[in-house]
Amino acid sequence: MEPLRLILLYAHLIGFALLLGGAVGQYVTGRTRINPLMLWGAVIQLVTGLGLAAPLRNGDEPSPAKLATKLVIALMIFVMVFFSRKREVVNKGHFLAIIGLTLVNAAVAVFWR
Template identity: 75%
Template sequence: MEPLRLILLYVHLIGFALLLGGSITQYLTGTLRINSAMLWGAIVQVVTGIALSAPLRDGDEPPSAKLAVKAIIGLAIFAMAFFSRKREQVNRGHFLALVGLTLVNAAVAVFWK
């Protein structure tokens, strides 16, 4: 079970890299839009996040607050990327909020014990 968890964690980190790297690349071009790397990064993050959280719960054990916060932020990031993916340009605040939520989600994962 541990090798599977490590593989999922590795793919989860690749999703983070796609999401953050795609957004930085897009920001540097000057045109704020949702590129395919950002969209796929958000998809990978949500799918692997769900897969990583499933074995952590034992039947009657409720999900932790950290898991709930990460799920809400991850779904918000996905929704922001998915529903704006076809626009030629997104609002600067929308784009920066997506990047900010990505960084907050990583911070929750690292600092919340």
């Protein structure tokens, strides 16, 4: 099961890169719009995160509180991206919240042991 977990982790990191890279790229250009990279990144993050939460390891699973926190944040990001994807311009605060929540989700993954 370790190879499957590593593949899911790799895909999860790619989703993070798509989401954050797409968002920062849009923000730097001054055009705050949800692009397809952000949508795909949010979907990949959510799906692979659920796969990574499955008990695939031998007693080394993350705590349920950590998993629940990451799931809530990932769902918030997905909802914010999905329902704003057709707008020509997204409110700057809304857009910065997507970037901030993405970074907070990564921080939870790294620092919560």
